[in-house]
Amino acid sequence: MPRILALDYGVKRTGVAVTDEMQIIASGLTTVPTKELLPFLEKYFQQENVELVLVGEPKQMNYSASESEVLIQKFLQQFAEKFPQMELKRVDERFTSKMAFQSMIDSGMKKKKRRDKALVDEISATIILQSYLYK
Template identity: 80%
Template structure:
């Protein structure tokens, strides 16, 4: 089996999480500068076997697309040009940032570490991945 990779796309930073090769465990991988996302993925796909990419789908409370969807669509266009055979699924990412912050509190992280937005993005990607795996 190959890994599943999840992306919590942001205009500045993007959180990334992956499964193990058996697709049982979801773990945060890293947070990358969004401008470096495609080169990062290209290198990662060369080194690891990935069979599916999940991309968070942000929505407004009324279910309509959020403002950031425009940026995600631009990213996806570039992604499909670079990786035309890589399957992509969109996953609802409602409240993942809030859940990530609560996870940080629950795990006992100090206030200074909880301000690390990169860590929040990575945990959010992990939550997106978990929601896909465990539904």
């Protein structure tokens, strides 16, 4: 069975999470500089069987699009051109950063490690993936 990959897209870096082959467990994979995201995905898709990519959809509390949506739309267009056969879905990502930070606290992670924004992005991507899998 192919994997599902989730992206917490950001201006500077993008968190990446992926399922196991049975699509049961969501795990953080890495954080990639956003400018290197498409080459990273190309290499990953060559190595792993992925059937679906989830991209976080940032929304305001009133459900309107956030400011970063313009950048995400540009990425989505580039993604569709580069990977026309890959299915892509959007997933509401409100509160994922706060949830990621809280999970770091709950797990007993030291304060210095919690300041690692790349780790927060990776955990956020994992939460996006979990919300899709377990809904």
